[in-house]
Amino acid sequence: MLSSIRTVWLVFLHMFKKRVTIEYPEKKAFLAPRWRGRIVLTRDPDHNERCVACYLCAAVCPTDCISLQATEDENGRRKPEYFRINFSRCIFCGLCEDACPTYSIQLVPDFEMGEYKRQDLVYEKEDLLIDGQGKYHGYNFYRVAGVAVGVKGKGEGENESAPVDRKKLVP
Amino acid sequence: MSETWIHILIIVCVLLGMVTIAAGLIYVERRMLAVWQERYGPNRVGPFGIFQVMADMVKIFFKEDWIPGFVDRKVFIVAPTIIMITTLLSFAIVPFAPGIVVANLNVGILFFLAMSSLGAYTIVLAGWASNNKYSLIGGLRGAAQMISYEVFMGLSLMGVVILAGSFNMTDIVMEQKGMWNVVPQFIGFVIFFIAGLAETHRLPFDIPEAESELIAGFHSEYSGMKFGMFFVGEYLGITLVSAMTTVLFFGGWLGPSFLPPIVWFLIKMFAFILVFVLLRASLPRPRYDQLMSWGWKILLPLALLNLLVTGAIVLYNQ
Numbered sequence: 001m002l003s004s005i006r007t008v009w010l011v012f013l014h015m016f017k018k019r020v021t022i023e024y025p026e027k028k029a030f031l032a033p034r035w036r037g038r039i040v041l042t043r044d045p046d047h048n049e050r051c052v053a054c055y056l057c058a059a060v061c062p063t064d065c066i067s068l069q070a071t072e073d074e075n076g077r078r079k080p081e082y083f084r085i086n087f088s089r090c091i092f093c094g095l096c097e098d099a100c101p102t103y104s105i106q107l108v109p110d111f112e113m114g115e116y117k118r119q120d121l122v123y124e125k126e127d128l129l130i131d132g133q134g135k136y137h138g139y140n141f142y143r144v145a146g147v148a149v150g151v152k153g154k155g156e157g158e159n160e161s162a163p164v165d166r167k168k169l170v171p
Numbered sequence: 172m173s174e175t176w177i178h179i180l181i182i183v184c185v186l187l188g189m190v191t192i193a194a195g196l197i198y199v200e201r202r203m204l205a206v207w208q209e210r211y212g213p214n215r216v217g218p219f220g221i222f223q224v225m226a227d228m229v230k231i232f233f234k235e236d237w238i239p240g241f242v243d244r245k246v247f248i249v250a251p252t253i254i255m256i257t258t259l260l261s262f263a264i265v266p267f268a269p270g271i272v273v274a275n276l277n278v279g280i281l282f283f284l285a286m287s288s289l290g291a292y293t294i295v296l297a298g299w300a301s302n303n304k305y306s307l308i309g310g311l312r313g314a315a316q317m318i319s320y321e322v323f324m325g326l327s328l329m330g331v332v333i334l335a336g337s338f339n340m341t342d343i344v345m346e347q348k349g350m351w352n353v354v355p356q357f358i359g360f361v362i363f364f365i366a367g368l369a370e371t372h373r374l375p376f377d378i379p380e381a382e383s384e385l386i387a388g389f390h391s392e393y394s395g396m397k398f399g400m401f402f403v404g405e406y407l408g409i410t411l412v413s414a415m416t417t418v419l420f421f422g423g424w425l426g427p428s429f430l431p432p433i434v435w436f437l438i439k440m441f442a443f444i445l446v447f448v449l450l451r452a453s454l455p456r457p458r459y460d461q462l463m464s465w466g467w468k469i470l471l472p473l474a475l476l477n478l479l480v481t482g483a484i485v486l487y488n489q
């Protein structure tokens with residue numbers, strides 16, 4: 001009984017406290033740099049697409065909302081022919097970012113993607129691809145990978161030794 | 172203007188005034204709940220969000236008013252009107268200011284008690300007609316709640332009646348010229364207010380509704396304006412109980428003369444309405460058996476004791 005009255009009094013005192021609401025469209029809440037929001041596809045320092053169309057993100061995605069098709073350019077460099085994310089299904093879990101071997105797919109702190117039509121939430125590659133490197137700077141997959149696709153010659157990558165001459169390996 | 176026309180004017184003013192206040196309470200409640208929960212509440216539509224009421228009203232009027240196929244159609248339609256009618260009828264006996272009363276009945280309090288008991292039919296009938304187990308449980312709980320609070324509600328008012336020597340509301344107000352009834356009848360006031368909470372089915376006694384247990388209890392199946400009637404009926408009930416508390420225990424329109432009587436009445440009434448909202452913001456809902464045992468084992472004996480002591484003192488002083 002007494003505790004009920006105390007409760008009522010304490011709730012009454014809340015009247016004089018500061019409001020916790022952030023009045024959204026005018027003021028915005030702070031979003032941490034690693035906040036998981038809208039997904040982007042980034043480019044490497046040479047301004048080429050980072051994505052190598054390995055399908056790892058599509059495979060790991062728990063809601064199956066990534067759809068892509070691999071293709072190759074004249075140098076044999078893999079890239080996605082189309083890359084499509086259905087944001088009406090994406091749960092922003094960030095697993096695709098974890099799975100990506102090239103830091104291509106990244107979640108950025110932005111959530112204001114409301115649309116009137118569901119179809120408008122399906123983002124194509126043009127919508128996803130940004131000009132910069134996103135959160136991870138300086139990484140260029142094809143500079144550390146063994147395969148030569150016109151970015152570097154064989155054996156010229158970072159921490160890469162020159163190719164072994166197989167004929168010299170004969171005992 | 173003849174006597175009759177003035178009377179009709181009063182009736183129309185009371186009717187419109189009360190329904191407007193009840194509708195405005197939607198806004199007041201949302202806003203004040205927010206204040207007590209450190210939020211802002213609706214503050215977008217118009218200055219301070221005051222037009223939220225209109226937006227809500229427009230919305231509820233244009234919603235589809237759907238009657239499910241499995242319900243008992245006639246009772247289903249009648250049920251929500253009962254609470255509006257009985258509560259509005261109860262306002263007939265409330266004296267707002269000297270002369271501003273719809274019906275100056277000499278059995279005023281009894282009329283109020285009768286009407287508030289009839290209001291319980293809304294819940295029972297709505298719960299029954301909905302043909303849905305959650306609604307039925309809500310209706311049953313409404314009935315259980317009704318038999319637990321009606322008794323001590325009536326008894327708690329008898330102290331006031333003894334002091335005034337009359338059932339007439341105007342007489343009761345005039346009797347409080349020297350001292351408001353809340354001082355000699357403090358226990359009666361507390362008990363009546365608790366009963367009033369239960370009577371309006373407000374939190375913490377919204378047991379028949381109990382969203383967290385029964386979806387929406389007796390009005391789960393209602394939509395559109397029929398649901399709106401329950402809603403407005405509930406707010407009318409709050410206004411009524413606040414008005415009755417003001418009249419019976421806080422001297423009605425009496426107050427220092429720098430404000431007109433009707434203003435004093437409204438100030439007091441709104442203070443109680445805010446207490447209703449504050450209680451909603453702070454207290455959890457008891458189980459319905461807890462309410463019943465509380466009502467029968469504590470509040471009823473207390474009300475009887477209060478009645479006995481008041482009667483004895485009045486007799487002794489004669």
Ligand code: SF4
Nearest residue numbers: 061090091093094096
């Ligand atoms: S964030 Fe999760 S749900 Fe969204 S695309 Fe990536 S893996 Fe799929």
Ligand code: SF4
Nearest residue numbers: 051052054055057100
């Ligand atoms: S975004 Fe990353 S994980 Fe997905 S296909 Fe491209 S490279 Fe592979």
